[in-house]
């Protein structure tokens with residue numbers, strides 16, 4: 001038996017996002033798409049909007065000391081330029097509830113969903129989108145900046161543009177490479193402007209993005225595969241990060257995917273048929289070292305309704321995170337996706353990512369066995385391996 005110790009002060013927690021768990025959001029692009037029957041409706045979801053205190057109690061009982069959640073832009077700015085004090089008060093209470101339980105908040109300002117007024121103006125295709133977005137970010141931080149230190153402006157710019165502008169599965173359901181590239185660039189500008197506004201309001205705020213990076217691989221002998229691997233790695237993993245390089249205080253890493261060009265056999269896949277490949281997190285972490293910024297793993301998780309693979313999944317990924325730390329990568333926290341089962345975008349409520357199972361009929365919460373395995377690591381700040 002070996003004990004792998006994590007650095008003192010390491011943050012342990014889990015993540016959610018507003019539209020996926022809160023319920024009752026009708027004025028954003030996803031709710032609109034559900035009314036048009038293009039995606040299913042999130043409806044009341046897990047009703048986390050009302051049950052957050054009890055959910056944070058559970059997170060605390062699981063030994064967590066950090067929590068990532070998102071603020072719904074459509075609640076805060078339901079009409080262009082008109083901010084809702086009620087929404088701000090709600091999120092103030094959410095932040096206070098986290099603080100009261102010793103959970104360090106990571107507040108995401110945009111996790112894929114936008115107010116309808118904004119999408120009617122073209123969303124992030126509009127040249128002025130960075131102004132709209134940064135005005136909202138500035139407003140939130142001016143109101144709530146005393147309650148959180150870590151702010152994530154944008155969640156996964158690449159997944160959003162890929163799903164919304166290349167594959168056409170998510171709002172605005174387009175398949176247009178020129179727009180895809182334009183929107184990535186606009187998102188980078190939106191981050192830069194927001195970063196500057198937030199830092200002017202309070203230079204102590206720690207501002208970054210949550211970036212989905214993949215582990216690309218190919219057989220040594222497959223020259224085409226190698227070429228694709230190099231290109232995709234540069235474009236998917238580093239293009240956006242390079243654009244905002246001087247304007248991020250930390251890197252938030254969301255790790256889910258390993259892509260091997262050419263055939264490869266995977267022993268394990270999750271319920272969405274995504275290969276499980278824990279060494280990939282080590283590879284992407286090592287590559288992020290060059291940015292010389294602290295790294296927080298802002299998401300890592302799997303859909304596993306039967307909870308058969310989750311415990312092992314978490315341990316194996318953490319084993320590789322630990323290895324990266326030994327080799328000098330400045331990883332300071334790990335936030336499992338997700339605290340609760342939730343609305344998994346175009347897949348609806350089917351996939352179960354939660355440490356906590358949610359019964360969508362009764363809203364009852366049940367802690368899954370793997371959550372206790374993770375809790376052991378969180379509480380002891382170390383990973384026991386056999």
Ligand code: BGC
Nearest residue numbers: 017155156159254299337344
């Ligand atoms: C997103 C989450 C999503 C998770 C699992 C990430 O891409 O940030 O919103 O639920 O992956 O697919």
